[in-house]
Amino acid sequence: MQEISQAIAAAAALVGSGDSKLVAIMLLSLRVSLCAVLLSALIGLPLGAALAIGRFAGRQTLTVILNAFMGLPPVVVGLFVYLMLSRAGPLGQFGLLFTPTAMVIAQVVLITPIIAALARQIVADAWQDYAEQLKSLGAGFTQSVRTLIWDTRFSLLTVLLAGFGRAVAEVGAVMIVGGNIDGVTRVMTTAIALETSRGDLPLALALGLILIALVLLLNTCAHLIRQTAQRRYG
Amino acid sequence: MALSRSFGRRAMLALVAACTLVACVRAEDPYITVASTTSTEQSGLFGHLLPQFSKASGIQVRVVALGTGQALDLARRGDADVVFVHDPAAEQKFLDEGHGVQRHDVMYNDFVLIGPKDDAAKVAGSKDILEALRKIRDAQAAFVSRGDKSGTHAAELRYWNAAGVDLDAARGPWYRDTGSGMGPALNTAASMNAYVLADRATWLSFKNRRALQIVVEGDKRLFNQYGVMLVNPAKHPQVKQQAGQKFLDWVMSTAGQQAIAGYRIDGQQLFFPNATKP
Numbered sequence: 001m002q003e004i005s006q007a008i009a010a011a012a013a014l015v016g017s018g019d020s021k022l023v024a025i026m027l028l029s030l031r032v033s034l035c036a037v038l039l040s041a042l043i044g045l046p047l048g049a050a051l052a053i054g055r056f057a058g059r060q061t062l063t064v065i066l067n068a069f070m071g072l073p074p075v076v077v078g079l080f081v082y083l084m085l086s087r088a089g090p091l092g093q094f095g096l097l098f099t100p101t102a103m104v105i106a107q108v109v110l111i112t113p114i115i116a117a118l119a120r121q122i123v124a125d126a127w128q129d130y131a132e133q134l135k136s137l138g139a140g141f142t143q144s145v146r147t148l149i150w151d152t153r154f155s156l157l158t159v160l161l162a163g164f165g166r167a168v169a170e171v172g173a174v175m176i177v178g179g180n181i182d183g184v185t186r187v188m189t190t191a192i193a194l195e196t197s198r199g200d201l202p203l204a205l206a207l208g209l210i211l212i213a214l215v216l217l218l219n220t221c222a223h224l225i226r227q228t229a230q231r232r233y234g
Numbered sequence: 235m236a237l238s239r240s241f242g243r244r245a246m247l248a249l250v251a252a253c254t255l256v257a258c259v260r261a262e263d264p265y266i267t268v269a270s271t272t273s274t275e276q277s278g279l280f281g282h283l284l285p286q287f288s289k290a291s292g293i294q295v296r297v298v299a300l301g302t303g304q305a306l307d308l309a310r311r312g313d314a315d316v317v318f319v320h321d322p323a324a325e326q327k328f329l330d331e332g333h334g335v336q337r338h339d340v341m342y343n344d345f346v347l348i349g350p351k352d353d354a355a356k357v358a359g360s361k362d363i364l365e366a367l368r369k370i371r372d373a374q375a376a377f378v379s380r381g382d383k384s385g386t387h388a389a390e391l392r393y394w395n396a397a398g399v400d401l402d403a404a405r406g407p408w409y410r411d412t413g414s415g416m417g418p419a420l421n422t423a424a425s426m427n428a429y430v431l432a433d434r435a436t437w438l439s440f441k442n443r444r445a446l447q448i449v450v451e452g453d454k455r456l457f458n459q460y461g462v463m464l465v466n467p468a469k470h471p472q473v474k475q476q477a478g479q480k481f482l483d484w485v486m487s488t489a490g491q492q493a494i495a496g497y498r499i500d501g502q503q504l505f506f507p508n509a510t511k512p
Binding site: 086087088089092095097098179180181182184194196197198199200201 | 267272276280281296297298299311312313415416417418420421424439440441442443470472
Protein backbone atom coordinates (compact mmCIF):
# COMPACT_ATOMS: atom_id res chain seq x y z
CA MET A 1 0.00 0.00 0.00
CA GLN A 2 2.96 2.23 0.67
CA GLU A 3 3.84 1.95 -3.02
CA ILE A 4 0.49 3.40 -4.02
CA SER A 5 0.85 6.55 -1.96
CA GLN A 6 4.43 6.85 -3.21
CA ALA A 7 3.11 6.47 -6.75
CA ILE A 8 0.52 9.19 -6.33
CA ALA A 9 3.16 11.54 -4.96
CA ALA A 10 5.55 10.61 -7.76
CA ALA A 11 2.84 11.15 -10.38
CA ALA A 12 2.03 14.57 -8.98
CA ALA A 13 5.71 15.50 -8.87
CA LEU A 14 6.24 14.30 -12.45
CA VAL A 15 3.27 16.25 -13.78
CA GLY A 16 4.25 19.28 -11.73
CA SER A 17 7.82 19.27 -13.04
CA GLY A 18 6.58 19.29 -16.65
CA ASP A 19 9.48 16.95 -17.46
CA SER A 20 10.09 17.37 -21.19
CA LYS A 21 10.93 13.71 -21.70
CA LEU A 22 7.66 12.65 -20.10
CA VAL A 23 5.73 15.13 -22.22
CA ALA A 24 7.36 13.75 -25.37
CA ILE A 25 6.43 10.18 -24.36
CA MET A 26 2.83 11.22 -23.63
CA LEU A 27 2.54 13.03 -26.95
CA LEU A 28 3.94 10.05 -28.83
CA SER A 29 1.42 7.76 -27.14
CA LEU A 30 -1.38 10.10 -28.16
CA ARG A 31 -0.07 10.62 -31.67
CA VAL A 32 0.37 6.91 -32.41
CA SER A 33 -2.98 5.85 -30.97
CA LEU A 34 -4.97 8.74 -32.46
CA CYS A 35 -3.46 8.01 -35.85
CA ALA A 36 -4.35 4.36 -35.46
CA VAL A 37 -7.93 5.23 -34.51
CA LEU A 38 -8.32 7.60 -37.47
CA LEU A 39 -7.01 5.06 -39.97
CA SER A 40 -9.03 2.26 -38.38
CA ALA A 41 -12.14 4.41 -38.51
CA LEU A 42 -11.59 5.07 -42.21
CA ILE A 43 -11.38 1.33 -42.82
CA GLY A 44 -13.60 -0.04 -40.08
CA LEU A 45 -16.66 2.22 -40.23
CA PRO A 46 -17.42 1.72 -43.94
CA LEU A 47 -16.56 -1.96 -43.64
CA GLY A 48 -18.88 -2.41 -40.66
CA ALA A 49 -21.69 -0.47 -42.36
CA ALA A 50 -21.27 -2.41 -45.59
CA LEU A 51 -21.52 -5.66 -43.67
CA ALA A 52 -24.65 -4.41 -41.93
CA ILE A 53 -26.46 -3.39 -45.10
CA GLY A 54 -24.98 -5.50 -47.86
CA ARG A 55 -26.41 -8.82 -48.89
CA PHE A 56 -23.58 -10.80 -50.34
CA ALA A 57 -22.14 -14.27 -50.05
CA GLY A 58 -19.78 -14.75 -47.12
CA ARG A 59 -21.27 -11.89 -45.14
CA GLN A 60 -22.07 -14.07 -42.13
CA THR A 61 -18.61 -15.62 -42.14
CA LEU A 62 -16.97 -12.22 -42.34
CA THR A 63 -19.11 -10.99 -39.44
CA VAL A 64 -18.09 -13.92 -37.27
CA ILE A 65 -14.43 -13.43 -38.17
CA LEU A 66 -14.59 -9.72 -37.34
CA ASN A 67 -16.27 -10.41 -34.02
CA ALA A 68 -13.66 -13.00 -33.16
CA PHE A 69 -10.79 -10.70 -34.18
CA MET A 70 -11.91 -8.19 -31.54
CA GLY A 71 -9.93 -10.47 -29.24
CA LEU A 72 -6.71 -10.61 -31.28
CA PRO A 73 -3.77 -11.11 -28.91
CA PRO A 74 -1.55 -7.99 -29.15
CA VAL A 75 1.69 -9.96 -28.92
CA VAL A 76 0.67 -12.09 -31.90
CA VAL A 77 -0.28 -8.99 -33.90
CA GLY A 78 3.06 -7.46 -32.93
CA LEU A 79 4.93 -10.54 -34.03
CA PHE A 80 3.03 -10.69 -37.32
CA VAL A 81 3.65 -7.02 -38.11
CA TYR A 82 7.29 -7.46 -37.06
CA LEU A 83 7.76 -10.32 -39.52
CA MET A 84 6.14 -8.22 -42.26
CA LEU A 85 8.28 -5.13 -41.60
CA SER A 86 11.54 -6.88 -40.71
CA ARG A 87 14.35 -6.47 -43.24
CA ALA A 88 13.95 -10.15 -44.02
CA GLY A 89 10.17 -9.73 -44.45
CA PRO A 90 8.08 -8.74 -47.48
CA LEU A 91 7.89 -5.05 -46.53
CA GLY A 92 11.45 -4.85 -45.20
CA GLN A 93 12.68 -2.50 -47.91
CA PHE A 94 10.69 0.40 -46.50
CA GLY A 95 12.70 0.40 -43.27
CA LEU A 96 9.60 0.91 -41.13
CA LEU A 97 10.55 -1.38 -38.25
CA PHE A 98 11.22 0.41 -34.97
CA THR A 99 9.43 3.59 -36.08
CA PRO A 100 6.19 5.15 -34.82
CA THR A 101 4.66 4.24 -38.19
CA ALA A 102 5.22 0.55 -37.41
CA MET A 103 3.43 1.05 -34.11
CA VAL A 104 0.51 2.72 -35.88
CA ILE A 105 0.28 -0.21 -38.30
CA ALA A 106 0.21 -2.74 -35.46
CA GLN A 107 -2.49 -0.81 -33.63
CA VAL A 108 -4.56 -0.45 -36.81
CA VAL A 109 -4.48 -4.23 -37.24
CA LEU A 110 -5.48 -4.59 -33.61
CA ILE A 111 -8.41 -2.16 -33.46
CA THR A 112 -9.90 -2.18 -36.96
CA PRO A 113 -11.84 -5.39 -36.16
CA ILE A 114 -13.15 -3.80 -32.96
CA ILE A 115 -14.33 -0.69 -34.75
CA ALA A 116 -15.77 -2.60 -37.70
CA ALA A 117 -17.57 -5.19 -35.57
CA LEU A 118 -19.16 -2.65 -33.22
CA ALA A 119 -20.03 -0.31 -36.10
CA ARG A 120 -21.66 -3.21 -37.93
CA GLN A 121 -23.99 -3.85 -35.00
CA ILE A 122 -24.93 -0.19 -34.58
CA VAL A 123 -25.54 0.36 -38.28
CA ALA A 124 -27.48 -2.90 -38.55
CA ASP A 125 -29.84 -1.70 -35.82
CA ALA A 126 -30.28 1.65 -37.54
CA TRP A 127 -30.84 -0.10 -40.87
CA GLN A 128 -33.84 -1.91 -39.41
CA ASP A 129 -35.44 1.46 -38.67
CA TYR A 130 -34.47 3.26 -41.86
CA ALA A 131 -34.36 0.60 -44.56
CA GLU A 132 -37.85 1.36 -45.89
CA GLN A 133 -37.29 5.07 -45.91
CA LEU A 134 -33.91 4.90 -47.64
CA LYS A 135 -35.23 2.49 -50.24
CA SER A 136 -38.24 4.71 -50.96
CA LEU A 137 -35.88 7.64 -51.44
CA GLY A 138 -34.06 5.54 -53.99
CA ALA A 139 -30.80 5.57 -52.05
CA GLY A 140 -28.27 3.11 -53.40
CA PHE A 141 -25.82 1.01 -51.41
CA THR A 142 -23.08 3.63 -51.02
CA GLN A 143 -25.62 6.30 -50.29
CA SER A 144 -27.22 4.20 -47.55
CA VAL A 145 -23.84 3.41 -45.98
CA ARG A 146 -22.96 7.09 -45.81
CA THR A 147 -26.30 8.19 -44.49
CA LEU A 148 -26.42 5.53 -41.78
CA ILE A 149 -22.87 6.25 -40.60
CA TRP A 150 -23.75 9.90 -40.39
CA ASP A 151 -27.01 9.21 -38.56
CA THR A 152 -25.40 6.96 -35.97
CA ARG A 153 -22.34 9.17 -35.54
CA PHE A 154 -22.85 9.73 -31.83
CA SER A 155 -22.95 6.01 -31.10
CA LEU A 156 -20.01 5.47 -33.41
CA LEU A 157 -18.01 8.00 -31.41
CA THR A 158 -18.20 5.59 -28.47
CA VAL A 159 -16.92 2.88 -30.78
CA LEU A 160 -13.93 5.04 -31.68
CA LEU A 161 -13.27 5.69 -27.99
CA ALA A 162 -13.30 1.95 -27.35
CA GLY A 163 -10.78 1.51 -30.15
CA PHE A 164 -8.62 4.31 -28.81
CA GLY A 165 -8.73 2.81 -25.33
CA ARG A 166 -7.52 -0.53 -26.60
CA ALA A 167 -4.78 1.11 -28.70
CA VAL A 168 -3.36 3.45 -26.09
CA ALA A 169 -3.37 0.82 -23.33
CA GLU A 170 -1.72 -1.86 -25.41
CA VAL A 171 1.90 -2.84 -24.77
CA GLY A 172 2.63 -6.23 -26.36
CA ALA A 173 2.47 -5.18 -29.99
CA VAL A 174 4.15 -1.77 -29.78
CA MET A 175 6.96 -3.25 -27.70
CA ILE A 176 7.81 -5.70 -30.48
CA VAL A 177 7.44 -3.46 -33.53
CA GLY A 178 8.60 -0.25 -31.86
CA GLY A 179 11.45 -1.67 -29.81
CA ASN A 180 10.85 0.76 -26.93
CA ILE A 181 13.70 2.95 -28.20
CA ASP A 182 14.38 5.90 -25.92
CA GLY A 183 13.25 9.12 -27.56
CA VAL A 184 11.99 7.41 -30.72
CA THR A 185 9.42 4.73 -30.00
CA ARG A 186 9.02 4.78 -26.23
CA VAL A 187 5.37 5.32 -25.33
CA MET A 188 3.59 5.36 -21.98
CA THR A 189 2.88 1.64 -21.84
CA THR A 190 6.39 0.55 -22.82
CA ALA A 191 7.85 3.06 -20.36
CA ILE A 192 5.69 1.52 -17.64
CA ALA A 193 6.89 -1.97 -18.59
CA LEU A 194 10.50 -0.72 -18.51
CA GLU A 195 10.22 0.85 -15.06
CA THR A 196 8.54 -2.30 -13.78
CA SER A 197 11.48 -4.38 -14.95
CA ARG A 198 13.88 -1.95 -13.32
CA GLY A 199 12.04 -2.61 -10.08
CA ASP A 200 10.96 1.00 -9.75
CA LEU A 201 7.36 0.10 -8.99
CA PRO A 202 6.29 3.53 -7.65
CA LEU A 203 7.52 5.26 -10.83
CA ALA A 204 5.87 2.60 -13.02
CA LEU A 205 2.60 3.07 -11.17
CA ALA A 206 2.95 6.86 -11.36
CA LEU A 207 3.30 6.64 -15.15
CA GLY A 208 0.25 4.39 -15.15
CA LEU A 209 -1.77 6.94 -13.23
CA ILE A 210 -0.73 9.65 -15.68
CA LEU A 211 -1.79 7.47 -18.62
CA ILE A 212 -5.17 6.84 -17.03
CA ALA A 213 -5.60 10.56 -16.40
CA LEU A 214 -4.72 11.27 -20.02
CA VAL A 215 -7.31 8.81 -21.31
CA LEU A 216 -9.86 10.25 -18.91
CA LEU A 217 -9.14 13.75 -20.20
CA LEU A 218 -9.55 12.67 -23.81
CA ASN A 219 -12.83 10.92 -23.04
CA THR A 220 -14.09 14.01 -21.24
CA CYS A 221 -13.33 16.10 -24.32
CA ALA A 222 -15.13 13.59 -26.54
CA HIS A 223 -18.10 13.65 -24.20
CA LEU A 224 -18.30 17.44 -24.21
CA ILE A 225 -18.01 17.60 -27.98
CA ARG A 226 -20.76 15.05 -28.32
CA GLN A 227 -23.03 16.93 -25.94
CA THR A 228 -22.52 20.24 -27.71
CA ALA A 229 -23.03 18.67 -31.10
CA GLN A 230 -26.13 16.82 -29.98
CA ARG A 231 -27.63 20.00 -28.62
CA ARG A 232 -26.95 21.86 -31.85
CA TYR A 233 -27.84 19.22 -34.39
CA GLY A 234 -30.11 16.98 -32.36
CA MET B 235 -27.75 14.92 -50.32
CA ALA B 236 -25.82 17.58 -48.47
CA LEU B 237 -25.26 15.30 -45.50
CA SER B 238 -23.35 12.65 -47.34
CA ARG B 239 -21.29 15.14 -49.29
CA SER B 240 -20.20 16.68 -46.01
CA PHE B 241 -19.49 13.16 -44.77
CA GLY B 242 -17.25 12.55 -47.74
CA ARG B 243 -15.46 15.81 -47.10
CA ARG B 244 -14.97 14.93 -43.46
CA ALA B 245 -13.59 11.54 -44.41
CA MET B 246 -11.12 13.20 -46.76
CA LEU B 247 -10.13 15.66 -44.05
CA ALA B 248 -9.63 12.82 -41.60
CA LEU B 249 -7.49 10.96 -44.12
CA VAL B 250 -5.32 14.02 -44.70
CA ALA B 251 -5.03 14.57 -40.96
CA ALA B 252 -4.06 10.96 -40.40
CA CYS B 253 -1.42 11.06 -43.10
CA THR B 254 0.02 14.29 -41.72
CA LEU B 255 0.18 12.81 -38.25
CA VAL B 256 1.93 9.69 -39.47
CA ALA B 257 4.31 11.57 -41.73
CA CYS B 258 5.14 14.39 -39.37
CA VAL B 259 8.31 13.04 -37.88
CA ARG B 260 11.04 15.57 -37.36
CA ALA B 261 13.87 15.74 -39.83
CA GLU B 262 16.15 12.94 -38.72
CA ASP B 263 19.80 12.88 -37.87
CA PRO B 264 21.70 9.91 -39.20
CA TYR B 265 21.31 6.98 -36.87
CA ILE B 266 22.24 3.37 -36.34
CA THR B 267 20.25 0.64 -34.65
CA VAL B 268 22.03 -1.34 -31.96
CA ALA B 269 20.59 -4.63 -30.75
CA SER B 270 21.73 -4.99 -27.18
CA THR B 271 20.92 -6.54 -23.87
CA THR B 272 18.66 -5.35 -21.12
CA SER B 273 21.60 -5.08 -18.70
CA THR B 274 23.38 -2.37 -20.71
CA GLU B 275 20.20 -0.40 -21.34
CA GLN B 276 18.41 -0.75 -18.00
CA SER B 277 21.51 -0.16 -15.90
CA GLY B 278 21.69 3.27 -17.52
CA LEU B 279 25.06 2.64 -19.22
CA PHE B 280 23.77 3.55 -22.68
CA GLY B 281 22.09 6.63 -21.30
CA HIS B 282 25.54 7.70 -20.10
CA LEU B 283 27.58 6.48 -23.09
CA LEU B 284 25.55 7.22 -26.20
CA PRO B 285 25.15 10.99 -25.83
CA GLN B 286 28.96 11.21 -25.73
CA PHE B 287 29.25 9.21 -28.94
CA SER B 288 26.49 11.21 -30.65
CA LYS B 289 28.20 14.43 -29.67
CA ALA B 290 31.52 13.26 -31.06
CA SER B 291 30.15 11.77 -34.28
CA GLY B 292 26.79 13.37 -35.05
CA ILE B 293 25.29 9.89 -35.26
CA GLN B 294 22.29 8.98 -33.13
CA VAL B 295 22.09 5.49 -31.67
CA ARG B 296 18.78 3.69 -31.33
CA VAL B 297 19.02 0.85 -28.86
CA VAL B 298 16.66 -2.09 -28.90
CA ALA B 299 17.24 -3.86 -25.60
CA LEU B 300 16.52 -7.61 -25.53
CA GLY B 301 18.08 -10.78 -24.18
CA THR B 302 21.28 -11.75 -26.00
CA GLY B 303 19.60 -14.62 -27.88
CA GLN B 304 16.80 -12.38 -29.09
CA ALA B 305 19.20 -9.55 -29.95
CA LEU B 306 21.23 -11.89 -32.14
CA ASP B 307 18.07 -13.20 -33.81
CA LEU B 308 17.03 -9.63 -34.55
CA ALA B 309 20.40 -9.03 -36.22
CA ARG B 310 20.12 -12.33 -38.12
CA ARG B 311 17.05 -10.87 -39.83
CA GLY B 312 19.02 -7.74 -40.69
CA ASP B 313 17.09 -5.48 -38.32
CA ALA B 314 20.14 -4.03 -36.57
CA ASP B 315 23.47 -2.53 -37.63
CA VAL B 316 25.50 -3.38 -34.55
CA VAL B 317 25.16 -6.05 -31.85
CA PHE B 318 26.35 -5.40 -28.29
CA VAL B 319 25.80 -8.54 -26.20
CA HIS B 320 27.30 -10.90 -23.64
CA ASP B 321 27.34 -14.55 -24.63
CA PRO B 322 30.67 -15.35 -26.34
CA ALA B 323 29.54 -18.84 -27.43
CA ALA B 324 26.38 -17.54 -29.09
CA GLU B 325 28.36 -14.67 -30.61
CA GLN B 326 30.83 -17.12 -32.15
CA LYS B 327 27.95 -19.06 -33.66
CA PHE B 328 26.57 -15.82 -35.08
CA LEU B 329 29.98 -15.08 -36.64
CA ASP B 330 30.30 -18.61 -38.01
CA GLU B 331 26.95 -18.27 -39.72
CA GLY B 332 28.31 -15.22 -41.50
CA HIS B 333 25.88 -12.74 -39.94
CA GLY B 334 28.52 -10.72 -38.14
CA VAL B 335 31.99 -9.36 -38.74
CA GLN B 336 34.69 -7.99 -36.49
CA ARG B 337 33.77 -9.20 -33.04
CA HIS B 338 35.64 -7.32 -30.35
CA ASP B 339 35.74 -7.62 -26.59
CA VAL B 340 34.62 -4.32 -25.24
CA MET B 341 34.07 -4.55 -21.49
CA TYR B 342 33.26 -6.96 -18.71
CA ASN B 343 31.62 -7.18 -15.34
CA ASP B 344 30.49 -10.17 -13.35
CA PHE B 345 27.50 -12.25 -12.51
CA VAL B 346 26.34 -12.47 -8.92
CA LEU B 347 24.11 -14.99 -7.22
CA ILE B 348 21.24 -13.22 -5.55
CA GLY B 349 19.32 -14.82 -2.72
CA PRO B 350 16.97 -14.14 0.16
CA LYS B 351 18.33 -12.96 3.52
CA ASP B 352 17.08 -16.09 5.31
CA ASP B 353 19.27 -18.13 2.91
CA ALA B 354 17.55 -21.53 3.01
CA ALA B 355 20.41 -23.24 1.14
CA LYS B 356 23.12 -21.74 3.39
CA VAL B 357 25.28 -20.41 0.59
CA ALA B 358 25.80 -16.80 1.64
CA GLY B 359 29.39 -15.62 1.77
CA SER B 360 30.67 -18.43 -0.41
CA LYS B 361 32.91 -17.71 -3.38
CA ASP B 362 32.17 -20.97 -5.15
CA ILE B 363 29.25 -20.63 -7.53
CA LEU B 364 29.23 -24.34 -8.42
CA GLU B 365 29.12 -25.46 -4.79
CA ALA B 366 26.35 -22.91 -4.13
CA LEU B 367 24.23 -24.26 -6.98
CA ARG B 368 24.67 -27.82 -5.72
CA LYS B 369 23.52 -26.73 -2.26
CA ILE B 370 20.47 -25.00 -3.72
CA ARG B 371 19.61 -28.16 -5.59
CA ASP B 372 20.12 -30.31 -2.48
CA ALA B 373 17.97 -28.00 -0.35
CA GLN B 374 15.40 -27.72 -3.16
CA ALA B 375 15.44 -23.99 -2.44
CA ALA B 376 13.39 -21.86 -4.82
CA PHE B 377 15.48 -20.76 -7.81
CA VAL B 378 14.28 -18.42 -10.56
CA SER B 379 15.70 -19.02 -14.01
CA ARG B 380 15.52 -16.48 -16.83
CA GLY B 381 14.72 -19.26 -19.30
CA ASP B 382 14.87 -16.82 -22.21
CA LYS B 383 18.10 -17.69 -24.06
CA SER B 384 19.70 -14.52 -22.78
CA GLY B 385 23.40 -14.26 -21.98
CA THR B 386 22.65 -14.63 -18.29
CA HIS B 387 20.48 -17.68 -18.94
CA ALA B 388 23.26 -19.24 -21.03
CA ALA B 389 25.72 -18.57 -18.19
CA GLU B 390 23.33 -20.10 -15.64
CA LEU B 391 23.02 -23.29 -17.72
CA ARG B 392 26.82 -23.42 -18.06
CA TYR B 393 27.21 -23.25 -14.26
CA TRP B 394 24.63 -25.99 -13.61
CA ASN B 395 26.41 -28.12 -16.13
CA ALA B 396 29.83 -27.43 -14.62
CA ALA B 397 28.43 -28.17 -11.17
CA GLY B 398 27.48 -31.62 -12.40
CA VAL B 399 23.78 -30.99 -11.91
CA ASP B 400 21.62 -32.54 -14.60
CA LEU B 401 18.81 -29.99 -14.70
CA ASP B 402 16.44 -32.25 -16.60
CA ALA B 403 16.67 -34.79 -13.80
CA ALA B 404 16.90 -32.33 -10.89
CA ARG B 405 14.17 -30.02 -12.13
CA GLY B 406 11.23 -29.80 -9.74
CA PRO B 407 8.85 -27.23 -8.34
CA TRP B 408 11.85 -25.45 -6.80
CA TYR B 409 13.23 -24.54 -10.23
CA ARG B 410 11.06 -21.79 -11.72
CA ASP B 411 11.63 -21.28 -15.40
CA THR B 412 10.10 -17.82 -15.91
CA GLY B 413 11.03 -17.00 -19.50
CA SER B 414 11.47 -13.36 -18.63
CA GLY B 415 14.00 -10.54 -18.70
CA MET B 416 16.46 -9.81 -15.89
CA GLY B 417 14.24 -7.21 -14.22
CA PRO B 418 11.06 -9.30 -14.23
CA ALA B 419 13.07 -12.33 -13.02
CA LEU B 420 14.41 -10.26 -10.10
CA ASN B 421 10.88 -9.04 -9.34
CA THR B 422 9.71 -12.66 -9.27
CA ALA B 423 12.61 -13.72 -7.05
CA ALA B 424 11.94 -10.80 -4.70
CA SER B 425 8.32 -11.75 -4.25
CA MET B 426 8.95 -15.44 -3.63
CA ASN B 427 12.29 -15.25 -1.78
CA ALA B 428 14.12 -17.22 -4.41
CA TYR B 429 17.70 -17.44 -5.62
CA VAL B 430 18.49 -15.99 -9.03
CA LEU B 431 21.61 -15.42 -11.12
CA ALA B 432 21.95 -11.79 -12.21
CA ASP B 433 24.50 -9.54 -13.83
CA ARG B 434 25.90 -7.06 -11.35
CA ALA B 435 24.87 -4.00 -13.39
CA THR B 436 21.19 -4.85 -13.43
CA TRP B 437 21.33 -5.78 -9.75
CA LEU B 438 22.90 -2.45 -8.79
CA SER B 439 20.28 -0.47 -10.68
CA PHE B 440 17.39 -2.66 -9.49
CA LYS B 441 15.14 -0.99 -6.95
CA ASN B 442 12.57 -3.57 -5.81
CA ARG B 443 14.97 -5.74 -3.79
CA ARG B 444 12.85 -6.49 -0.72
CA ALA B 445 14.69 -9.30 1.16
CA LEU B 446 17.15 -10.04 -1.64
CA GLN B 447 20.91 -9.58 -1.39
CA ILE B 448 24.07 -10.81 -3.05
CA VAL B 449 24.92 -14.25 -1.65
CA VAL B 450 27.76 -15.40 -3.90
CA GLU B 451 30.25 -13.17 -5.70
CA GLY B 452 33.91 -13.06 -6.58
CA ASP B 453 34.20 -16.50 -8.20
CA LYS B 454 36.48 -16.16 -11.24
CA ARG B 455 34.00 -18.21 -13.23
CA LEU B 456 31.38 -15.49 -12.78
CA PHE B 457 33.25 -13.35 -15.32
CA ASN B 458 30.85 -11.74 -17.80
CA GLN B 459 32.36 -10.56 -21.09
CA TYR B 460 30.56 -8.15 -23.42
CA GLY B 461 31.34 -8.11 -27.09
CA VAL B 462 30.46 -5.84 -29.96
CA MET B 463 30.05 -6.76 -33.64
CA LEU B 464 29.04 -5.21 -36.89
CA VAL B 465 26.23 -7.00 -38.70
CA ASN B 466 27.70 -8.34 -41.94
CA PRO B 467 26.93 -5.86 -44.75
CA ALA B 468 27.71 -8.53 -47.34
CA LYS B 469 24.80 -10.57 -46.02
CA HIS B 470 22.52 -7.67 -45.06
CA PRO B 471 23.09 -4.90 -47.61
CA GLN B 472 21.05 -2.26 -45.79
CA VAL B 473 23.40 -2.31 -42.78
CA LYS B 474 24.84 1.14 -42.17
CA GLN B 475 28.41 -0.02 -42.41
CA GLN B 476 30.24 3.31 -42.08
CA ALA B 477 28.19 4.66 -39.20
CA GLY B 478 28.26 1.27 -37.48
CA GLN B 479 32.03 1.08 -37.91
CA LYS B 480 32.37 4.54 -36.38
CA PHE B 481 30.46 3.33 -33.33
CA LEU B 482 32.68 0.26 -33.00
CA ASP B 483 35.82 2.37 -33.35
CA TRP B 484 34.62 4.89 -30.81
CA VAL B 485 33.52 2.41 -28.18
CA MET B 486 36.95 0.78 -28.34
CA SER B 487 38.83 4.08 -28.43
CA THR B 488 40.34 5.64 -25.34
CA ALA B 489 37.44 8.08 -25.14
CA GLY B 490 34.85 5.31 -25.37
CA GLN B 491 36.63 3.07 -22.91
CA GLN B 492 37.00 5.90 -20.42
CA ALA B 493 33.32 6.71 -20.79
CA ILE B 494 32.47 3.10 -19.90
CA ALA B 495 34.76 3.17 -16.87
CA GLY B 496 33.26 6.48 -15.79
CA TYR B 497 29.74 5.14 -15.35
CA ARG B 498 28.93 4.60 -11.71
CA ILE B 499 25.88 4.03 -9.53
CA ASP B 500 26.33 5.10 -5.91
CA GLY B 501 30.06 5.34 -6.47
CA GLN B 502 30.27 1.77 -7.73
CA GLN B 503 31.68 1.09 -11.20
CA LEU B 504 29.35 -1.15 -13.24
CA PHE B 505 31.40 -2.10 -16.28
CA PHE B 506 35.14 -2.48 -16.80
CA PRO B 507 36.54 -1.66 -20.23
CA ASN B 508 38.84 -4.29 -21.76
CA ALA B 509 38.90 -3.67 -25.51
CA THR B 510 41.99 -5.21 -27.00
CA LYS B 511 42.35 -2.78 -29.88
CA PRO B 512 43.12 0.80 -28.82
